[in-house]
Amino acid sequence: MPNRSIPGTTIFDGTQAQKGYALNRMCFSFNEQANRDAFRADEEGYMARYGLQAQQAQAIRDRDVLGLLAAGGNVYYLAKFAGIVGLDVQDLGAAQTGLSKQEFKDRLLRQNEQPVRSPA
Amino acid sequence: MASIVGGLTTSHVPAIAGAIARGAQGEPYWKPFFDGFLPVHRWLEEVKPDVAVVFYNDHGLNFFLDKMPTFAIGAALEYRNADEGWGIPTVPPFRGQPDLSWHLIQYLVDRDFDLTTCQEMLVDHAFTIPMKLFWPHDVPVTTVPVCINTVQFPLPSARRCYALGQAVGNAIRAWHSDKRVVVIGTGGLSHQLDGQRAGFINKLFDLKFMDSLVDDPEWATQYSIHELVEKTGTQGVELLMWLATRGAVAGPVRKVHANYHIPISNTAAGMMALEALA
Numbered sequence: 001m002p003n004r005s006i007p008g009t010t011i012f013d014g015t016q017a018q019k020g021y022a023l024n025r026m027c028f029s030f031n032e033q034a035n036r037d038a039f040r041a042d043e044e045g046y047m048a049r050y051g052l053q054a055q056q057a058q059a060i061r062d063r064d065v066l067g068l069l070a071a072g073g074n075v076y077y078l079a080k081f082a083g084i085v086g087l088d089v090q091d092l093g094a095a096q097t098g099l100s101k102q103e104f105k106d107r108l109l110r111q112n113e114q115p116v117r118s119p120a
Numbered sequence: 121m122a123s124i125v126g127g128l129t130t131s132h133v134p135a136i137a138g139a140i141a142r143g144a145q146g147e148p149y150w151k152p153f154f155d156g157f158l159p160v161h162r163w164l165e166e167v168k169p170d171v172a173v174v175f176y177n178d179h180g181l182n183f184f185l186d187k188m189p190t191f192a193i194g195a196a197l198e199y200r201n202a203d204e205g206w207g208i209p210t211v212p213p214f215r216g217q218p219d220l221s222w223h224l225i226q227y228l229v230d231r232d233f234d235l236t237t238c239q240e241m242l243v244d245h246a247f248t249i250p251m252k253l254f255w256p257h258d259v260p261v262t263t264v265p266v267c268i269n270t271v272q273f274p275l276p277s278a279r280r281c282y283a284l285g286q287a288v289g290n291a292i293r294a295w296h297s298d299k300r301v302v303v304i305g306t307g308g309l310s311h312q313l314d315g316q317r318a319g320f321i322n323k324l325f326d327l328k329f330m331d332s333l334v335d336d337p338e339w340a341t342q343y344s345i346h347e348l349v350e351k352t353g354t355q356g357v358e359l360l361m362w363l364a365t366r367g368a369v370a371g372p373v374r375k376v377h378a379n380y381h382i383p384i385s386n387t388a389a390g391m392m393a394l395e396a397l398a
Binding site for chain 1: 134135179180181184185186202203204205206207271272273274312313314315316317318319320321322323324327344346349350354382383385386388
């Protein structure tokens with residue numbers, strides 16, 4: 001029986017891993033400074049070298065985090081792209097939840113108030 | 121034979137490395153997190169381990185999707201850190217313990233754990249940050265990294281990771297050496313970086329999980345990976361490293377110290393130190 005879906009969550013499984021391979025491979029290359037510089041110098045040329053599909057390239061151009069996930073991006077590799085454009089994981093969180101960064105951080109702080117006992 | 125002094129578990133959020141680099145440990149945001157390690161530093165001074173076996177998960181530094189091992193073990197003289205792409209400072213190499221690595225490989229493969237063995241292995245923040253948290257100055261231990269895949273599903277089950285830990289523990293205790301070994305597990309606790317559910321935290325589950333590691337260590341193995349993602353987030357599933365660690369320590373333990381703090385970055389940060397009593 002297939003697992004029930006988890007709201008707001010994409011499991012990075014074989015389907016996503018195949019779909020996102022070119023995008024993730026490009027983002028993996030950003031571990032190296034020379035590659036980050038090459039991307040900054042010519043984003044379109046760099047994406048073409050890695051063979052990104054149209055949907056992936058558009059999501060990169062738009063800095064569209066949910067679009068990148070939908071195109072098969074894996075968050076660990078996308079984080080390397082986010083670093084290039086100066087975004088941290090809280091910027092990503094804000095972008096994905098439709099909140100401002102401050103609202104997202106405030107929401108995290110409020111998680112402290114979660115009850116620590118199960119309802120009777 | 122070698123002995124296991126205990127197990128250490130901690131979150132490994134990259135922002136911690138930034139805070140250490142800036143010397144921000146005393147700032148209000150960070151102090152409740154870093155102070156949790158002080159009793160553990162004192163304990164480590166007492167038990168003085170020689171070697172650390174470290175369960176962690178790579179985040180796209182050493183492994184890419186071209187080859188993604190479920191379980192990988194280092195068998196190198198040293199383990200280097202490298203640029204992860206988003207700007208935390210790199211740290212000097214860690215010393216390996218290749219004779220223990222190969223003993224573990226032989227023992228585990230003999231018992232049907234099919235490991236990927238790595239004579240070269242870059243270690244990322246999930247390895248380097250916990251070492252810095254437990255030993256803020258010089259690292260006095262040699263190391264054996266054990267990497268568990270949490271990037272690409274299917275992931276190994278909680279039950280399997282616990283069993284891997286048990287086998288690692290048995291192997292260490294059968295190692296012809298007088299070394300004192302500490303087992304470390306890094307990652308978690310509940311958090312989710314990706315998707316509309318980003319920012320998800322489950323305090324009730326995390327606290328129950330931490331309690332269970334003391335007296336009922338197999339509790340979390342009842343859950344499937346899918347259930348763990350649902351309950352702890354897509355990255356909260358890193359609690360697999362904590363389970364493997366507890367499997368290795370085995371038997372009764374004394375809780376030296378535990379700390380739980382929300383949030384560090386997007387994460388519910390947890391830390392435990394368990395002393396082996398057996």
